[in-house]
Amino acid sequence: MIENTSTLQAIDSSVDHARGPEAAPLLVEYGDYECPYSRQAFREIERVERRLEKGLRFVFRHFPLTELHPHALAAAAAAEAASGQERFWEMHELLFHRQNALEDEDLLRYARDLALDAERFDTDRASEAVFARIRRDIVDGSVYRGPYDAATLVEVLAR
Numbered sequence: 628m629i630e631n632t633s634t635l636q637a638i639d640s641s642v643d644h645a646r647g648p649e650a651a652p653l654l655v656e657y658g659d660y661e662c663p664y665s666r667q668a669f670r671e672i673e674r675v676e677r678r679l680e681k682g683l684r685f686v687f688r689h690f691p692l693t694e695l696h697p698h699a700l701a702a703a704a705a706a707e708a709a710s711g712q713e714r715f716w717e718m719h720e721l722l723f724h725r726q727n728a729l730e731d732e733d734l735l736r737y738a739r740d741l742a743l744d745a746e747r748f749d750t751d752r753a754s755e756a757v758f759a760r761i762r763r764d765i766v767d768g769s770v771y772r773g774p775y776d777a778a779t780l781v782e783v784l785a786r
Contacts, residue, residue, distance in 0.1 A: 636767040642760070644687045644715050651682040657768035658687060660703060660722040661696035661729055669723045674777035687719060688764035698729035701752075703761050705734040708752035712743050 658665035676683045691699030702722050709718035721737045738748040751757055
C-alpha cells in the first residue's frame with residue numbers, strides 16, 4: 628500500500644522508520660508483514676532504491692490487516708520492539724523474507740538471530756508504547772489499489 632504524500636501525516640524522523648537521503652524522492656509504504664502484496668511491494672521498493680540515481684527516501688508505516696492476517700499485528704510489534712534496539716530495518720527485512728513463519732517462537736528466534744536483548748524484546752513487543760506506535764500508523768493509512776512495480780514507482784517518483 629503506497630500513499631501520495633499530499634494526504635499523509637508529516638514525516639517525523641524521530642518517530643517514522645525512514646532511510647535514504649532526505650532530499651531524495653519520498654515513498655511511504657503502509658505495510659503488513661503477513662500480506663503477500665506488501666511483500667511484493669517490499670521487493671519492488673528495493674529495486675527502486677537501486678535504480679534511482681539520487682536515491683530514495685523510504686518510510687515504512689504499519690498497516691496490519693488483522694482480519695486477513697492473524698500474525699500481522701504480532702509481526703509489527705516485533706519490528707517495533709527491534710526498533711527499540713536500533714534494529715528495525717534488519718527485522719523488517721527478516722519478517723518479509725520469512726513471511727510464512729511469523730509464529731511467536733519464530734519472532735523470538737529472529738530477535739536472537741539479530742542479537743537483540745531477548746528479555747527486553749519480549750517486554751517491548753507486548754508494551755502499550757509499541758501498540759500506540761502501530762496505532763499511530765494505522766490511523767493515518769489507507770489502501771492504494773494501483774500498480775506498484777518498480778517501473779511505475781520510478782515513474783511516479785520522477786514527477
